[in-house]
Amino acid sequence: MLAAERRDHLLDLLAREGKIVAKDVAAELRISEDSVRRDLRDLAAEGLCQRVYGGALPVSPAVADLAARQTLSPGGKRQIAAAAAALVQPGSAVILDGGTTAQAVAHALPPGLDCTVITHSPTIAAALLDHPRAEVFLLGGRLFKHSAVTCGAAAVEAAQNVSAELCLLGVTGVHPEAGLTTGDAEEAAMKRALAARAADTYILASAEKIGTASRFRVLPWEDVSGLITDADPHHPVLEQLAARGVEILAAQ
Amino acid sequence: MLAAERRDHLLDLLAREGKIVAKDVAAELRISEDSVRRDLRDLAAEGLCQRVYGGALPVSPAVADLAARQTLSPGGKRQIAAAAAALVQPGSAVILDGGTTAQAVAHALPPGLDCTVITHSPTIAAALLDHPRAEVFLLGGRLFKHSAVTCGAAAVEAAQNVSAELCLLGVTGVHPEAGLTTGDAEEAAMKRALAARAADTYILASAEKIGTASRFRVLPWEDVSGLITDADPHHPVLEQLAARGVEILAAQ
DNA sequence: ACGATACACGCATAAACGTGCAAGAACAGG
DNA sequence: CCTGTTCTTGCACGTTTATGCGTGTATCGT
Incomplete structure (x- = not known):
C-alpha cells in the first residue's frame, strides 16, 4: 500500500x-x-x-462535490489563494471571480480587512458575511448551477457599473498563444466583463493548467497584469509570458 | 458516530x-x-x-436587532413555509424575500419543481443549487451583513427588470392600520420593490407578529393578496384583514 | 404543592490525540 | 556493491477529550 x-x-x-x-x-x-x-x-x-x-x-458538503469532479492540485491552491489575498490592499476594491480558487481567496482574506469585494458568486458572498469590515457587492443575474455563479447578459450588465483596483480571475487554460481560456462561453464572457472593470487583473492558475487551452477565450495576454501559480517559475511557458510583460508570482 | x-x-x-x-x-x-x-x-x-x-x-441568523422581533415561533415557521411552497405553481416564477421564513420556503420547495425563483438572498440561491429544474435569478447589490441579503439602490434597480406571478414576503410587523412593516428602511424599500414586480403578493408572518408594527412601512394592505400565518384565523386582526379583502391562509 | 422530568455537576472509564523513538525501506553517492 | 541519509511506519508513552452514570437540584405540568 x-x-x-x-x-x-x-x-x-x-x-x-x-x-x-x-x-x-x-x-x-x-x-x-x-x-x-x-x-x-x-x-x-x-x-x-x-x-x-x-x-x-x-x-463542506458543496465543496466536496466540486473537489471530486475536478482532480486539481488543491495543495497549491491554498498557497495561490494566500498569495492572491496578499495583493488586496486595505481600503481598496477587489473583484473576485467565482471559481474554487477564488473561493479559497475569500477564505484567505484577513477577517478584519477593510476592503470592498465585488463578486458574482453567492457562495463567496456568504463566506464573507463574517468579515465585518468587508463591504460586499454581489453581481446579480441568472445562477449557473454547475459553477454556482451568476452569468449571462444581466450579470455582465451589472458588472458594467462597478470598478476596482484589482481583479482576481480563475481560468481553466493558460496557453501562450490561446491566452486565457475556459470551458463555458457564458463564463468566459462574464470573466471578461469582470477583468475590464479592474485596473489590474491577476490570473489564478494551478500548475496543471499551464500550457493547456479550453474552448472559449477569456482574455489575451495584453489585458493581464500577472499570473499567480504554484508551478515552477522556470517553466518554459511562464518564462515566455514573463518576457511578454506578465508578472509571474510564484506561490509556495 | x-x-x-x-x-x-x-x-x-x-x-x-x-x-x-x-x-x-x-x-x-x-x-x-x-x-x-x-x-x-x-x-x-x-x-x-x-x-x-x-x-x-x-x-435566527440576525440575532442582533432581534430585540424587536424576538421570540419567534420556529415550529410554526415550517408550516408557514410548507403552505407558502404549495402556492408555487409548476412553470411559474416566484419572488422569494430573504428572511428566515422565506429561507424555509426555499427548503420546502420540491426538488424537482420546474419554476423560476427570483431572490436577493445569496443564501437562498445557494440552497437552490441542488434543485436541478429550478431556474434561479439573483438580484445583485450591496450585501447587508445582518440580514444576509442585497439591498440598496442597485438591488432595487435590479428588481425593476424582473416580474413574477407570485411574491412571498417576510415582514416583522403586521398591523391593521400601519400595514406591513419592518425594522430597516433599506430592507423595506427592497421588499416594496419586490412586491411591485409580482402579480400577487403573499405575506409570511408567524403568530407573534400579528398586531405589531415596526418603524418602516413596506406595503399598505391594498397591495397584498394574502397572508400566510400559523396564528388562529379567528384572531381579531386577521378577521379585520379578511374583511378588507386579504386572503388568510392558516398554516397548521 | 406534588410527582415527574430535565438539568448541571462531578467522577470514572475509555477513546483519541500528539510526540518521541527505533526499526525498516527507499534513495543517492561513492 | 556498500554506505550514509532521509523518509516512512508502527509502537510506547503521557496528555487531552469525550462519554456515560450517579447524585442532587431546578423546572415543568397537574
Whole structure:
C-alpha cells in the first residue's frame, strides 16, 4: 500500500461516504491508526478535508462535490489563494471571480480587512458575511448551477457599473498563444466583463493548467497584469509570458 | 458516530423539523441524553441554536436587532413555509424575500419543481443549487451583513427588470392600520420593490407578529393578496384583514 | 404543592490525540 | 556493491477529550 494510494483511498471514502472514521480505515487497510491520523492531518492542511475528533469530514458538503469532479492540485491552491489575498490592499476594491480558487481567496482574506469585494458568486458572498469590515457587492443575474455563479447578459450588465483596483480571475487554460481560456462561453464572457472593470487583473492558475487551452477565450495576454501559480517559475511557458510583460508570482 | 456528525445531525434536524427534543434524539442515535445536552449547550454557546427546556429551537441568523422581533415561533415557521411552497405553481416564477421564513420556503420547495425563483438572498440561491429544474435569478447589490441579503439602490434597480406571478414576503410587523412593516428602511424599500414586480403578493408572518408594527412601512394592505400565518384565523386582526379583502391562509 | 422530568455537576472509564523513538525501506553517492 | 541519509511506519508513552452514570437540584405540568 503506497502512501499516495492511501491518500486517494481516503479522499475517495470521504466523497463516497461523507465521513472518515480513523479507526475503521485503519482496520480496513491493515495499517496503524497513527498513519491514518498523519494522512488526515496532511489532507486537512491542504484543505481537502476537515479534521474532527475521531476522523474527518468533507470540507463542506458543496465543496466536496466540486473537489471530486475536478482532480486539481488543491495543495497549491491554498498557497495561490494566500498569495492572491496578499495583493488586496486595505481600503481598496477587489473583484473576485467565482471559481474554487477564488473561493479559497475569500477564505484567505484577513477577517478584519477593510476592503470592498465585488463578486458574482453567492457562495463567496456568504463566506464573507463574517468579515465585518468587508463591504460586499454581489453581481446579480441568472445562477449557473454547475459553477454556482451568476452569468449571462444581466450579470455582465451589472458588472458594467462597478470598478476596482484589482481583479482576481480563475481560468481553466493558460496557453501562450490561446491566452486565457475556459470551458463555458457564458463564463468566459462574464470573466471578461469582470477583468475590464479592474485596473489590474491577476490570473489564478494551478500548475496543471499551464500550457493547456479550453474552448472559449477569456482574455489575451495584453489585458493581464500577472499570473499567480504554484508551478515552477522556470517553466518554459511562464518564462515566455514573463518576457511578454506578465508578472509571474510564484506561490509556495 | 463522530461528534461532529452528531452536531451536523442536530443542526440538520433543527432546520428540517424546527425543533429538537433531546430525549428523542438520544433514543434515535443510541446515545445518552447527556451527550445530546452537551452538544446542544455547545451549539447554543456558538449561537447556532436556542436552548430550551427539553431540547432546542432554531435561532435566527440576525440575532442582533432581534430585540424587536424576538421570540419567534420556529415550529410554526415550517408550516408557514410548507403552505407558502404549495402556492408555487409548476412553470411559474416566484419572488422569494430573504428572511428566515422565506429561507424555509426555499427548503420546502420540491426538488424537482420546474419554476423560476427570483431572490436577493445569496443564501437562498445557494440552497437552490441542488434543485436541478429550478431556474434561479439573483438580484445583485450591496450585501447587508445582518440580514444576509442585497439591498440598496442597485438591488432595487435590479428588481425593476424582473416580474413574477407570485411574491412571498417576510415582514416583522403586521398591523391593521400601519400595514406591513419592518425594522430597516433599506430592507423595506427592497421588499416594496419586490412586491411591485409580482402579480400577487403573499405575506409570511408567524403568530407573534400579528398586531405589531415596526418603524418602516413596506406595503399598505391594498397591495397584498394574502397572508400566510400559523396564528388562529379567528384572531381579531386577521378577521379585520379578511374583511378588507386579504386572503388568510392558516398554516397548521 | 406534588410527582415527574430535565438539568448541571462531578467522577470514572475509555477513546483519541500528539510526540518521541527505533526499526525498516527507499534513495543517492561513492 | 556498500554506505550514509532521509523518509516512512508502527509502537510506547503521557496528555487531552469525550462519554456515560450517579447524585442532587431546578423546572415543568397537574
